[in-house]
Amino acid sequence: MSTVLEFDDVTVAYARPRDVPLVLVSGCDITVRPGRLHCVAGRSGSGKTSVLRVAAGLVAPSEGRVLWDGLDLAGLDDDAVTRLRRDRVGFLDQAGSLLDGMSVLENVLVPAVPARRVRELGERALALLDEVGIADRASARPGELSGGERQRAALARALLLSPRLLIVDEPTAGLDRTSADGIIDLLVARRDADVAVLVASHDPHLIDAADARTHLA
Numbered sequence: 001m002s003t004v005l006e007f008d009d010v011t012v013a014y015a016r017p018r019d020v021p022l023v024l025v026s027g028c029d030i031t032v033r034p035g036r037l038h039c040v041a042g043r044s045g046s047g048k049t050s051v052l053r054v055a056a057g058l059v060a061p062s063e064g065r066v067l068w069d070g071l072d073l074a075g076l077d078d079d080a081v082t083r084l085r086r087d088r089v090g091f092l093d094q095a096g097s098l099l100d101g102m103s104v105l106e107n108v109l110v111p112a113v114p115a116r117r118v119r120e121l122g123e124r125a126l127a128l129l130d131e132v133g134i135a136d137r138a139s140a141r142p143g144e145l146s147g148g149e150r151q152r153a154a155l156a157r158a159l160l161l162s163p164r165l166l167i168v169d170e171p172t173a174g175l176d177r178t179s180a181d182g183i184i185d186l187l188v189a190r191r192d193a194d195v196a197v198l199v200a201s202h203d204p205h206l207i208d209a210a211d212a213r214t215h216l217a
């Protein structure tokens with residue numbers, strides 16, 4: 001079966017002035033195929049977000065290779081990585097970062113702007129809001145949503161362009177158990193729809209729901 005995301009012997013480290021580098025992971029191998037959910041787990045500060053940013057091609061690994069669909073990102077220039085990310089990767093960061101000056105529906109449509117597909121994807125955006133259970137909040141502003149509703153809206157936005165790889169950072173952080181389990185159900189549904197899902201979390205329910213795990217020290 002094809003591999004959507006691969007880490008081959010990856011090191012993620014930060015240089016520190018007048019100190020040894022901060023090494024978050026070294027020799028890390030991760031394989032995420034379609035229809036699989038992989039969880040990067042670990043305590044706060046262990047490096048989960050940093051690993052996800054490398055997986056999303058936002059930061060190069062210090063050592064090793066990161067491949068999307070077998071393509072080594074190190075062989076591509078920044079524009080090519082940006083284009084591929086737009087076409088293939090949905091990235092949902094920890095803050096959810098919805099834009100306050102726009103409605104929820106307009107936020108979901110943001111990824112369609114650079115792709116010049118806003119008109120074409122209007123129906124899909126509404127269908128996604130329905131799927132994540134907040135169709136009735138389409139014209140609300142993000143500031144009027146609960147934390148769980150904001151996560152749902154951000155997830156709908158990450159799914160707009162039908163990514164093969166969905167990368168999600170701590171999607172259940174700060175939510176009560178019921179809302180968190182609702183978000184986990186949505187991620188599992190995408191996994192079951194054959195998306196490759198990489199998630200960072202220390203939520204035991206989400207770690208349990210994963211097909212494979214990488215534990216950071």
Ligand SMILES: Nc1ncnc2c1ncn2[C@@H]1O[C@H](COP(=O)(O)OP(=O)(O)OP(=O)(O)O)[C@@H](O)[C@H]1O
Nearest residue numbers: 014015022024042043044045046047048049050051
């Ligand atoms: N750009 C950077 N430059 C230098 N150090 C960084 C950088 N980004 C993160 N760090 C450090 O790397 C470590 C891991 O941070 P990271 O955000 O990846 O952890 P995390 O496991 O996602 O944490 P949390 O669960 O609290 O979000 C922290 O000590 C952080 O201060």
